[in-house]
Amino acid sequence: MSLRFTVFGGVRAFDGDDEVDVGHARQRHVLAALVVDAGRSVPADALVDRVWGERPPRLARGTLHSYFSRLRSVGVPVVAERGGYFVDIAPESVDANEFRDLIDAAADARDDQAAAVLLRRALELSAEEALPGVDSEWAVLLREEFARLRFTARLDLNDIELRRRRHSQILPQLEELLAVYPLDERLSGQTMLALYRAGRQAKAIAEHGRIRTRLATELGVDPSPQLQAIYQQILTGEADIAAAVAVPRQLPTAAPSFVGRADLLAQLDELRAGGTRVLSGIGGVGKTWLALQWAGRNLEHFPDGQLYVDLHGFGPGEPMSPDAALLGFLQGLGVDSAVIPADRQSRAALYRSTTAGRRLLVVLDNAGDTAQVAPLLPGGGSALVTSRNRLAGLVTSHGARPVLVDVLDDAEARDLFVRQLDSPRLSEPALDDLVEHCAGLPLALGIVAARAVTQPDLPLSELADELRDQASRLDGLDSGEIDLSLRAVFSSSLRSLPPDAVELFTLLGSAPGPDISVAAAAALAGVKIPAVRNLLRQLENASLIARTPHHRYRMHDLVRLHARELSSPNLSTALLRVFDFYRLSVWRADLAMRPTATLTALEPLTSGVEPAEPSTLDEAVAWFDAEHDCLLAAAELAADHDWCQPLVDLLLKSTDFRVRRGRCAEWLDLGRRAIVVADRAGDDLAALKTRRLFASDAILGGTPASAVEVLDEALATAERLGDTVEIAHTQHVLAGAWEYLGDDKKSVEHNLKALALADPDEHPLFFCRVSTALAHCRGRLGAMDEAAADLARSVAVAREHELVSEEANAVGHLAWLDRERGDLAGALTRYEWVVDTATRIGNISLAASYLAFVGECRRDLGDVEQARAAWSRGLDLYRTLPKDGFSAIMTDGLATLPSES
Missing domain, CATH: 3.40.50.300 (P-loop containing nucleotide triphosphate hydrolases)
Incomplete structure (x- = not known):
């Protein structure tokens, strides 16, 4: 069924050329109330008002439902949607919408001829009255609106016809219209002009006298200046007002230094x-x-x-x-x-x-x-x-x-800058630094270039030093003229924003991280998420922030500097809130990644913070990936403010993510700072934990020697405190440091001490990690049976407590034992299971590592193409990681394979 509807000349429905019986007058009224908004939902209350006005029946909504049922029965697709209803048809299938579209299209037409065709079609379509017989206030107002649009369209067509010198053809219509609209000055002016051009000057003058008298008598006003001007030109014989208009050439000169785009x-x-x-x-x-x-x-x-x-x-x-x-x-x-x-x-x-x-x-x-x-x-x-x-x-x-329009890329920015400099200055080494400090913003580049050109004795290195300091960078990007100062430009963008949007702008300048999520912005501002969405939208519309493809928000570096300068009095409280958002969210994400682990709940530091709540492993890993840089910056913020225990909380709860994603090396500098913060606080337990956390990151980040330096002190502190759990954990990390330093005997020694303190029922995760690490070193020392026993215990405990990642790691070590014993097929089966499991739980680092071994097994079994596929996949995974642990194995392995045919 291909339906179309009319409201002009009667509310009717047609299927092709056949009219559809849509029922009695009230039912047609209901149909009209829907089809004028075809494709858009109309709230039920609005429909009641459209149909009955101020006197709806007692059960109006129920009555509407019966009308909708009857309409559906004859094929009208009435759809219910969240408290409203709509007819599921294309808007243009209703003549009222086609009428509006034709008028809009005429306004945008390329020439008078095209516009005239569209306006005539609109006038033909609306020749009869809209909604005849429908007597609600809504219908009356809609009829009046259509009448106004039709009259304006008629006048627009008159103007076109006059420009095309068709005055004689339209004069009868003008006089007919004037009888209906005797006080319309635009229509009167058109009639005067048509009469004059038709050689009837006296009647044109008489028309002016008529409307002037009517306006004075009935409205108490004089004719408008434009009507008076037409009258004067008729009197003086200058009235060919269709004379060609001027051809303006108002464009300013384009900048000669324009580049790119x-x-x-x-x-x-x-x-x-x-x-x-x-x-x-x-x-x-x-x-x-x-x-x-x-x-x-x-x-x-x-x-x-x-x-x-x-x-x-x-x-x-x-x-x-x-x-x-x-x-x-x-x-x-x-x-x-x-x-x-x-x-x-x-x-x-x-x-x-x-x-x-x-x-x-x-x-x-x-x-x-x-x-x-x-x-x-x-x-x-x-x-x-x-x-x-x-x-x-x-x-x-x-x-x-x-x-x-975004900032220039690096090459375009440099090109723009050097085009404005004298050639001798292009060899100065500070040039690239200056370009970098301008962050791709053409105005900044232009200001700095102008300073360099107008101060030829000023070395570019001094200018670069001035811009290098973020606190004074905006001073260096001020030309001294009001419209050539970045501060003035950015400030003027804030002028039209409401105070709460300006407040959020200033807070975002100091928010930790390169970007921010909606939830974190809500915590920063201390408002609910719907409210902050609206504020972010206002800032985005003002181009003060930009939304990334991942639905986060980012500030340009120079805009951020300006926001920081404004400095809200609420900044300290806001920063504590947003840090607590990250701290509490990390705990929830860690719980989703390790649902069977024993995690101590964290108490909020402040009120009103709604943390993120990832509920599945995939959601947690995705959240950590998206927030990693912000988490690191939040930890830096805590270190800046000496928030000792909250900082330790964040470091502890994000450990598993850092390991899974191979991001430990990125946290080393922060780990060193955390040790200083804990020492300054005089908190022995925090001092111990920060050293152990730093050591873990150092081991996996490729600097195990620096881990040993801090772990001896951490172990001494744990023993002084008599904390057996901390002693066990520290012994295990020490074992890891010695393993990475190549001393398997010392590693075994420390792991045996850790294992003696590890109860598999109370601390199953720790027990599995220690057992697997112990087995690895024992195996390398030749104690294969002991290693196999360690790994069997680790697998059993991991399965009992659903510690999937630990089970995968232990099975991977069993596969290594298989290889050492010559069972390549058995090793391959286990390795591939580990890769599949690690991929499923989002442990990309583990999956990439074991793909190296899958490739070796495949190659040694003679399956060249499968080896190539495994190593290629492993390299692809490593490209997503900031570390490069096993990629050399795969690169070297690929080089040994015969080239692809």
């Missing part, structure tokens, strides 16, 4: 065919440069001229009003000032009429919001808008297409 320039080429594009991005990113560069390269596509205005939406000075911009545009188009209306609506209508059908480019630079831009969109041609705001209203309501 090839992809954006190509994207803008679509504008040659018409429409509107909105270039948005942070202040100083080069939106105006890009707009003028593209415009200058495409002048031949706009032979009817180019209009330009700086709307000062973000300063300097007050924003320009649309009225003033319209006045300038109309004057630039050659329209007599005396004819230009005083009110915005009429002025905008005249502007659209003047530009209709013309191949014209309008550049609206530095726009503040949609309300400032919408009246300035031309009736024909193309419009290019630049703004720090996204101007979503233009996209939604006016069909504009957004074009996001």
